Amino acid sequence: MTVFLPRLLYLLAALAWYLLLWPNPVTIFMAACFSCLTLPLYRRLCLKAGRWRVRLERRQPDSRKRRWLIGLSRHVPFWGYVTAVISSLLVPIAVLALLVSPQAAAGLARLRELQANNFQMPLHWVEYIQQWRLSLSAYPRIEKLIDDFLQNLDTLFGDTMSILVSRGFGFLGGTMTAFWTTFLFLTLTVLFTLYSRRIRKIFCRIFHLPQAFLRRFTSTIHRALKAIMLGIVLVALAQGFLCGIGFAVAGLNQPAFWGMLATLVAPIPVVGTALIWLPLCLSLWFTGKTMAAVGLALWGVLAVAGVDNVLRPLFLRQGIKAPFFVLILAILCGLASFGPVGLIAGPILLAFAMQAVEEANRFYNFHD
Numbered sequence: 001m002t003v004f005l006p007r008l009l010y011l012l013a014a015l016a017w018y019l020l021l022w023p024n025p026v027t028i029f030m031a032a033c034f035s036c037l038t039l040p041l042y043r044r045l046c047l048k049a050g051r052w053r054v055r056l057e058r059r060q061p062d063s064r065k066r067r068w069l070i071g072l073s074r075h076v077p078f079w080g081y082v083t084a085v086i087s088s089l090l091v092p093i094a095v096l097a098l099l100v101s102p103q104a105a106a107g108l109a110r111l112r113e114l115q116a117n118n119f120q121m122p123l124h125w126v127e128y129i130q131q132w133r134l135s136l137s138a139y140p141r142i143e144k145l146i147d148d149f150l151q152n153l154d155t156l157f158g159d160t161m162s163i164l165v166s167r168g169f170g171f172l173g174g175t176m177t178a179f180w181t182t183f184l185f186l187t188l189t190v191l192f193t194l195y196s197r198r199i200r201k202i203f204c205r206i207f208h209l210p211q212a213f214l215r216r217f218t219s220t221i222h223r224a225l226k227a228i229m230l231g232i233v234l235v236a237l238a239q240g241f242l243c244g245i246g247f248a249v250a251g252l253n254q255p256a257f258w259g260m261l262a263t264l265v266a267p268i269p270v271v272g273t274a275l276i277w278l279p280l281c282l283s284l285w286f287t288g289k290t291m292a293a294v295g296l297a298l299w300g301v302l303a304v305a306g307v308d309n310v311l312r313p314l315f316l317r318q319g320i321k322a323p324f325f326v327l328i329l330a331i332l333c334g335l336a337s338f339g340p341v342g343l344i345a346g347p348i349l350l351a352f353a354m355q356a357v358e359e360a361n362r363f364y365n366f367h368d
Contacts, residue, residue: 031188227319236266
């Protein structure tokens with residue numbers, strides 16, 4: 001009874017928190033991931049503040065200034081970590097606002113126009129393609145193959161842009177919800193970081209696990225998150241930036257806005273930024289800007305796709321020791337199961353499963 005009662009109380013406490021936070025599972029998951037990713041920063045701040053406090057206690061004579069500095073050193077890790085976390089969110093938002101806001105109105109108006117037409121191709125595109133089809137009428141198999149490809153491309157582009165537009169307008173229409181979600185995310189991130197040791201200790205006590213066992217899982221998830229941050233987020237930002245440069249050089253209107261859309265779709269495996277730059281290439285081609293269309297297509301295939309093909313496998317495989325095909329499969333399955341958050345959940349679940357198998361093998365090797 002004396003052993004069972006503390007575990008029961010821990011479980012009741014976990015149940016109470018679950019009932020409070022269960023309407024926000026995605027926010028909890030993202031906060032836990034961000035806390036795991038930034039926990040080493042908080043620990044470094046605590047270590048440096050502790051060394052500073054020791055120097056103050058040893059070298060400084062007792063005075064009001066010394067006591068004030070010692071008190072300040074106790075709060076530096078917390079406020080430094082909070083500042084770093086908030087800055088990591090506000091700085092990208094500020095940069096995005098400065099670059100994209102002047103072009104957002106025109107870009108969103110264009111997307112609304114496309115959405116009103118169900119993302120159908122413009123009439124001059126259709127006329128050009130009809131003429132092209134007539135020239136292929138002597139080759140029915142090739143004509144059917146091209147028709148199927150164009151229909152699939154039109155459907156894929158229409159579905160993707162519908163999702164982007166609806167999510168974007170939903171965000172703009174739910175500003176208070178976005179503020180509340182952001183506040184909850186920041187609060188939970190800080191709480192998870194501050195009480196990480198206690199959370200790990202309680203978890204080990206509930207399930208009777210050694211802390212070294214749980215620490216290995218935490219390290220695995222941390223490495224996976226670093227790989228995801230580098231291989232998905234930073235590569236997507238780099239691709240969006242390169243797309244924006246290509247759009248500006250090609251003479252397209254609102255290049256920063258279309259570059260932002262390219263960043264949003266860049267993590268989608270296989271197609272990625274081609275969902276944005278390929279239709280824009282076709283638009284340039286059909287309006288008579290042949291050189292700009294060819295140049296933008298080459299830029300998309302060689303530079304933008306090259307970054308994805310080289311850097312993403314390199315970063316992901318450094319943190320998750322799995323074949324790149326398996327990583328892509330995990331991302332696709334995560335997207336299908338969890339939506340956009342599956343970009344992170346898929347690779348993390350894969351890393352968790354691989355670590356679980358490794359721990360099981362370690363157990364059997366120890367007892368054999």
